[in-house]
Amino acid sequence: MIFNSEISGQYEHTTSPVVTGGSVIALVYNGGVLVGTDTLCSYGSMAAFKNVQKIAQISQNTIYVSSGEFSDFQQVVKELAKIDRSALQYDDGVHPSPKDYGNYLARLSYKKRCKINPLYLQNVIAGFHNNDRYLALVDIYGTYLESKFITTGFASYFCKAIISNYWNENCSLDQAKQVIRECFKVLFCRDCRAHDVIQLAYVDAQGTHIEEPERVETKWDFNGFKQRANEKLHTQ
Amino acid sequence: MQYLDNYLQFKGGYDYTNVKRNELMKAQGFKEMPFTKTGTTIVGVLFDGGVVMAADTRATAGSTVADKNCEKLHVLAPNIWAAGAGTAADLHHQCAHFNAKLKLQRLNLNRQSRVNEVITKLTSKLFPYRGHIGVALIIGGIDSNGPQLASVSPHGNYVYHPFQSMGSGSLAALGILEAKFQDGLTKQQAIDLAIEAIEAGIFHDMGSGSNVDVVAITKDGAEYKRNIRSYNAKSYQKQIPYDFPINNTPALRKYQFDIIKQELTEVGQEMEIIE
Numbered sequence: 001m002i003f004n005s006e007i008s009g010q011y012e013h014t015t016s017p018v019v020t021g022g023s024v025i026a027l028v029y030n031g032g033v034l035v036g037t038d039t040l041c042s043y044g045s046m047a048a049f050k051n052v053q054k055i056a057q058i059s060q061n062t063i064y065v066s067s068g069e070f071s072d073f074q075q076v077v078k079e080l081a082k083i084d085r086s087a088l089q090y091d092d093g094v095h096p097s098p099k100d101y102g103n104y105l106a107r108l109s110y111k112k113r114c115k116i117n118p119l120y121l122q123n124v125i126a127g128f129h130n131n132d133r134y135l136a137l138v139d140i141y142g143t144y145l146e147s148k149f150i151t152t153g154f155a156s157y158f159c160k161a162i163i164s165n166y167w168n169e170n171c172s173l174d175q176a177k178q179v180i181r182e183c184f185k186v187l188f189c190r191d192c193r194a195h196d197v198i199q200l201a202y203v204d205a206q207g208t209h210i211e212e213p214e215r216v217e218t219k220w221d222f223n224g225f226k227q228r229a230n231e232k233l234h235t236q
Numbered sequence: 237m238q239y240l241d242n243y244l245q246f247k248g249g250y251d252y253t254n255v256k257r258n259e260l261m262k263a264q265g266f267k268e269m270p271f272t273k274t275g276t277t278i279v280g281v282l283f284d285g286g287v288v289m290a291a292d293t294r295a296t297a298g299s300t301v302a303d304k305n306c307e308k309l310h311v312l313a314p315n316i317w318a319a320g321a322g323t324a325a326d327l328h329h330q331c332a333h334f335n336a337k338l339k340l341q342r343l344n345l346n347r348q349s350r351v352n353e354v355i356t357k358l359t360s361k362l363f364p365y366r367g368h369i370g371v372a373l374i375i376g377g378i379d380s381n382g383p384q385l386a387s388v389s390p391h392g393n394y395v396y397h398p399f400q401s402m403g404s405g406s407l408a409a410l411g412i413l414e415a416k417f418q419d420g421l422t423k424q425q426a427i428d429l430a431i432e433a434i435e436a437g438i439f440h441d442m443g444s445g446s447n448v449d450v451v452a453i454t455k456d457g458a459e460y461k462r463n464i465r466s467y468n469a470k471s472y473q474k475q476i477p478y479d480f481p482i483n484n485t486p487a488l489r490k491y492q493f494d495i496i497k498q499e500l501t502e503v504g505q506e507m508e509i510i511e
Contacts, residue, residue: 158411161436165412186414190407223419224282224398229384233352 017069017120019043021054022194023155024067025183026124028133028148028169029176032204033126035063036180038187039213040195041070047195055201057208059084062098062127063201067152068140069120076105076119098127102136102144110142122152128203151183154191159183173202185216276308277405277437277444278319279413280374280385282398283426286454287376287383289319290430292405292438293463294445301445309451309460313338313349316377317451317458321403322390323370330371334358351377351384355394363392372402378453405437405444412436427452431465438467 020042026035041049056064056077064080066073080101087095096104102125112118123138136146148169151159167179177200187194196218201210244253262268275296280289295303302324310318310331316338320327334357338349354375362369367390376385387400399417401409412433421429427450437444448465451458490503 157407158414160440161408161411162415164439165432165436182415183411186411189414190410222398222417224385224396229352229381229386229396233381233384234356 017072019048019070020193021052021067021070021073023151023153023159023187023191024054024065024122024124025152025155025159025163025180026065026126026135026150027163027167027176027180028135029173029202030170032128032173032202033063033133033135034173034176034180034200034202035065035124035126036177036184036198036200037065037067038184038195039197039199040193042193045192047193050195050197051213053199053210053213055199055210056080057201057210058101058125059095059098060207061129061203062101062125063203063208063210064101064123064125065201066121066123068122072119072121076108076121076123079108080104097129098125098134099129099136101125101127102134102138102146105138106142106144108142109138109140113141124150124152126203128205131205154187154194155183158186158190162186173204181216185218188216188218189220275441275443276321276403277401277409277434277441278308278321278374278403279401279409279430279433280319280376280387280399281413281417281421281426281430281433282376282383282385283421283423285383286378286423286426286452287385288423288426288430288450288452289317289374289376290427290434290448290450291319292434292444293447293449294438294443295324296443304446305463307449307462309449311335311458312354312375313342313377314458315379315453316349316351316354316375317453318354319374319376319402321372321406326369326371327373330358330361330369348379349377350379350381351375351386352381355386355388358388359392359394362388362390367391374400374402376453378455383453401433401437403437403444405434405441408436408440409433423452423454435465435467 022038022040024037026033035055037054039050039052040047041052054065058064058080064077083096083104105123105125109119118140120140122140125136127134135148135150136144137150138144149163149167162183163179167176180200184198188196197213197215199211199213201208275294276292278291280287289309291308293305293308294301295306308320310320312318312331312335318331320331334354342349370390372390373388375388384396385398385400386394386396387402388394399413401413416429430450431448434448446468447463449462450464451460491500492503493500
C-alpha cells in the first residue's frame with residue numbers, strides 16, 4: 001500500500017495515541033442514560049493528569065464521552081458543539097437530536113479511517129430525546145452500534161459480566177450508579193491505567209446532569225493477600 | 237556420536253540444539269501443527285475450611301470447538317486438585333504424571349501430599365522448559381498447613397492468592413471475583429461465587445463455553461460435581477433407538493405371501509399375483 005503521505009513526503013499521520021483516557025461505561029436506566037468515566041489522562045504509563053473532566057455536554061440533552069487519544073476527544077467536542085451552535089442561526093428552537101450527533105460522528109470517523117488518519121477514539125454518545133433513551137458507540141473505524149449498555153477499553157473485558165448480572169435496562173438511577181461504581185472498583189484493582197476517582201453523568205427528561213468526581217473505595221487487604229502462603233511454605 | 241554426548245554433558249546449561257533444528261525446519265517450509273488449546277475459564281476460591289475450584293468444559297482448536305464437554309479439573313492427590321488452562325495435551329499428561337509421582341511418594345512415605353510440595357515439583361519441571369510446556373494451572377488443596385490455593389504459570393511462576401482465575405476467560409471471571417469476593421465465605425457461598433465467575437467466562441469469552449464443573453475440597457474430602465450447570469443443552473433430543481409407533485402408517489394395499497405354497501395374494505382382493 002502506498003499512502004498519500006509517502007508520495008508527498010510532507011507529513012505522517014499519528015498512528016499511536018500519546019495522552020489517553022481510560023475506560024468508559026454507559027448504562028441505560030429507567031428514565032435516562034447514565035455514563036461513567038474515571039478522571040485520569042495517562043501519558044503512556046504515567047498517570048499525568050489526574051483531575052480531568054472527560055464528560056462533555058454537547059447540547060441540552062446529549063452527552064459525549066470517549067476513551068483514547070485525549071486531544072482527538074477535545075477536537076471532536078469542538079466539532080460537535082459547533083454543530084449545536086450553528087443550529088441557533090435558524091432560530092427555530094430545533095436542535096440536532098442525540099442520534100444526529102451519533103450519526104455525524106460515525107460518518108466523520110469512517111471518512112478519517114478511509115484516509116488512514118483516524119480519530120484514535122472509542123466514542124460514546126448518550127442522550128434523551130422525544131421521551132426516548134439514546135446510547136451509541138462509534139469506534140475508531142466508524143462502526144456505529146446503538147445499545148442499552150456500552151463499555152470501552154478494559155471495561156469490556158472485566159465489567160460485561162457484572163453489568164449482565166446486576167443491571168437491567170429498567171433499573172433505577174441509583175442501581176445503575178451502584179453498578180458503575182462496582183465496575184470502576186474492579187477496574188482500579190486490575191487495570192494498570194485506571195484511577196479510583198470517577199465521574200458520573202446522566203441525561204434524562206430534565207436535561208444533562210454532570211456530577212462532581214467521587215472516589216471509589218477498594219479493598220486491598222484480604223487475609224489471603226496479607227498472609228501469603230509463599231513466605232511460610234516455600235522459603236523454609 | 238559419543239564425542240557429542242560427552243561434549244554436551246560437560247558444556248552444562250540448557251541444551252538449545254532443538255531450537256536450531258526447529259528454525260531450520262521452519263525455513264524448509266515445515267508448518268507447525270495446530271494443537272488443541274483449552275481456551276478456558278478456570279477459577280479457584282478460598283473459603284473458611286477449604287477451597288472451591290471450578291472450570292468450564294470447552295476445548296478449542298483454533299476457532300472450532302474440539303470438545304464440547306471436556307474435563308478440566310484434574311486429580312493430583314485425594315486432597316489436591318488442579319484446574320488447567322493451556323494446551324490440552326500438556327495438561328493431561330503433566331497432571332497424570334504428577335498424580336503418579338505423588339502417589340508413589342505417598343506409598344513410600346505414608347504421608348499425605350502437600351500443596352506446596354506439588355507447587356515446587358511443578359515449577360521445577362516447568363521452568364527449564366521456558367514456557368514451552370503450555371500449562372497454566374490453578375492448584376487447590378487442603379493439607380496439614382490448612383487450605384491453600386495457588387496458580388502456576390507456564391514459565392514456572394507461582395503465586396498464592398485467596399481467589400484466582402486463569403485462561404482466556406480469566407478477565408471476565410476476575411471481574412466477578414473482584415466485585416464479590418470477601419474473607420470468611422462459607423462453602424456454599426464460595427461455590428456460588430465460583431459458578432458465577434465461570435458463567436461470566438462462558439457468556440462473555442468466546443474461548444469458553446458449555447457447562448460448569450465444580451470441586452469443593454475440605455478436610456472431609458473432595459466433592460466433584462461434573463456439569464453442575466448446563467446452559468446449552470439441546471432442547472430436543474431424538475430418541476435413540478427410534479421407536480416406530482405401530483400401525484402409524486396407513487396401508488393402501490396389503491399383500492400376503494404363503495411360504496409353503498409360494499403364492500402371493502392380495503388381501504381383500506380376488507386378484508392373485510404369482511411370484
